[in-house]
Amino acid sequence: MKRLAIIWHSMTGGSQALAEAAAMGARATEDLEVVLLHAEAASPQTLLDADGYLFAFPENLAAISGVMKAFFDRSYYPCLAQIEGRPYALLICAGSDGSNAAHQAERIATGWRLKRITDSLIVCTQAQTPEAILAAKTIREKDLAKARDLGAAMAEGLALGIF
DSSP: OEEEEEEEOOSSSHHHHHHHHHHHHHTTSTTEEEEEEETTTOOHHHHHHOSEEEEEEEEETTEEOHHHHHHHHHHHHHHTTTSTTOEEEEEEEESSOOHHHHHHHHHHHHHHTOEEOSOOEEEEOOOOSHHHHHSOOOOOHHHHHHHHHHHHHHHHHHHTTOO
């Protein structure tokens, strides 16, 4: 049975909502195990044991959130040359842009020689004031649907051996 690891970090709930939506979409596929883990609970072994990955995180100060970056830092060398060719995709919750965080994560994935299956799903909340940035996020249904669709597509591709 194939395994999809969805590893996430969220400070205000937006990235968590995207990760949970992706997991919901992925769980509709039979013969696939979906592992949904907070980045602090995930380990290099999580990556080694999975056949594909969805990484969900916020962009903080135009960068990958610190907790997700710490996960990548502690997993990078233990997984180097052991997960090459596995598929991945990114879900990013951003205030206005998200592209720099996507670029940073894509560089890490390139180092691991992972295979990107689609462009990053970047959801912009338009949070621009300190109050809005720190407030709990509500993700629009159309964006949650995109995350569910991404999870379902990744799951089907893994289950069918396309990725």
